[in-house]
Amino acid sequence: MSDETLETDYLVVGAGAAGMAFADALLTHSDATVTLVDRRHAPGGHWIDAYPYVRLHQPSAFYGVSSVPLGRDIVDTAGTNAGYYELAGADEIRAYFAHVMHDRFLPGGRVRYFPSSEYLGDDRFVSRFGQRSWKVRVRRKIVDTTYLEGAVPATSAPPFEVADGVCCVPAGDIARITQRPERFVVIGAGKTALDTCVWLLEQNVSPSSIRWIKPREAWWMNRRFQQPLAQLPGSYRGMAIQLEAMAQATSIEDLFARLEAEEVFLRVDRGVAPSMFRGAVISEGELERLRKIEDVVRLGHVRRIERDEIVLDGGSIPTSEASVHIHCSARGLARRPLRPIFEAGRVTVQPFLWGFVCYQFAMLGVIEALVASDEDKNRLCAPIAYWDENADYLSAFLSTLAHERARLAWPALAGWAKETRLNPFGAIGHYRDAPDVIDARERIKHHAATAAGNLARLLTTNARQAQQAPLRSEE
Structure with missing residues (x-):
């Protein structure tokens, strides 16, 4: 099998949200040609593998590529998202990315797309099903969107042993079970586990029939403060609340306590x-439902499931063959060593500011197209690790404040940020005279600088305490 040769300006590895948002920005802001390679059979990344009842946890208005709207900008009137702007589900998102590829990207003649193809490195990829391979001459850069690719339960084996005869399924499979189990045992503490618990309750499963094994308790952001369009002034007020709390907090614990008191952050178990x-x-409606589940196990991670017991880090609990165990415990997003996002011949997609991933992935494409030197690009976009622990919220937010200051020196970037629908606060100027916006704007001006300094101090204190903790434990 000999390689076919092709040429392109950019070779984008991965046709998920990151690759599509980046490519869309290149097409809009440059004359570049783009080749997209993805091992999946259709565009959409992890959404191709997603469980059937998953929805976005942010409004549809903020997701996807900048040039093509997602959703109808309507407010839900029923369910746990009632009163807030719509959240696209898996089917809608898969259809959306297919539409972007086939109606926006391919007709212009500047994009070539190779689904079901494996990138091998060294500018080479092969078909996963056919006897074909390609060698690419990349004139500008390879764009690697897979560096921090996560693992999801649908495509990952459980991170624990499962004995023969035990019913253990990934989250998506419970929508297809044919017999009613005695009990549902949900394993995991992240978004998949939360969605699974909410979905079971929506299917009229009694809370007493659900056991939730949670290795950790999580903070969640209140969807009330993540809204676009007519509800954007309330979201802007949420930003003011966060900055004021950051300016006044005496510790990381105090910061989270302040934000919980303002209902910006939520937790299922207040104790x-x-x-x-x-x-x-999440929404407060989801939270209300989740609090009805009383059988919560906090004994660390599951190590193995036997026919009659579940063995965890901190002990064992009984189970039975009549229970279905729902695996929601993949490792999630990777936390590999950070590297410069922009290098000679390469873009390694990584987060560089807080939240809203499509906004920042699209911004990377805009920066690649409009800023000449990699040195300047990297000054604008210092990478950060994906957030996992409480302190990561502070470091990510601090990076966001630094990025906002740096971007002011680039009018083209600032102009794009004001116009793109992906920026959660890009349209705030339309509401400049609203009382909530006037008040929030003054609070932000008053607290922003102090917040940045205090965040840095709190992070330094936290790092020092972490270094000293082993010493104290040895004394």
Whole structure:
């Protein structure tokens, strides 16, 4: 099998949200040609593998590529998202990315797309099903969107042993079970586990029939403060609340306590201190339902499931063959060593500011197209690790403040940020005279600089305490 040769300006590895948002920005702001390679059979990344009842946890208005709207900008009137702007589900998102590819990207003649193809490195990829391979001459850069690719339960084996005869399924499979089990055992503490618990309750499963095994307790962001369009002034007020709390907090614990008191942050169990923060968003309606589940196990991670017991880090609990165990415990997003996002011949997609991933992935494409030197690009976009622990919220937010200051020196970037629908606060100028916006704007001006300094201090104190903790434990 000999390689076919092709040429392109950019070779984008991965046709998920990151690759599509980046490519869309290149097409809009440059004359570049783009080749997209993805091992999946259709565009959409992890959404191709997603469980059937998953929805975005942020409004549809903020997701996807900048040039093509997602959703109808309507407010839900029923369910746990009632009163807030719509959240696209898996089917809608898969259809959306297919539409972007086939109606926006391919007709212009500047994009070539190779689904079901494996990138091998060294500018080479092969078909996963056919006897074909390609060697690419990349004139500008390879764009790697897979560097921090996560693992999801649908495509990952459980991180624990499962004995023969035990019913253990990934989250998506419970929608297809044919017999009613005695009990549902949900394993995991992240967004998949939360969605699974909410979905079971929506299917009229009694809370007493659900056991929730949570290795950690998580903080969640209140969807009330993540809204676009007519509800954007309330979201802007949420930003003011965060900056004021950051300016006044005396510790990381105090910061989270202040934000919980303002209902910006939520937790399911008020009696357990959360140690996990991944930036996921829930509604108060979902929270109300989740609090009905009383059988919560906090004995660390599951090590193995036997026919009659579940063995965890901190002990064992009984189970039975009549229970279905739902695996929601993949490792999630990777936390590999950071590297410069922009290098000679390469873009390694990584987060560089807090929240809203499509906004920042699209911004990377805009920066690649409009800023000449990699040195300047990297000054604008210093990478950060994906958030996992409470302190990561502070470091990510601090990076966001630094990025906002740096971007002011680039009018083209600032102009794009004001116009793109992906920027959660890009349209705030339309509401400049609203009382909530006037008040929030003054609070932000008053507290922003102090917040940045205090965040840096709190992070330094936290790092020092972490270094000293082993010493104290040895004394």
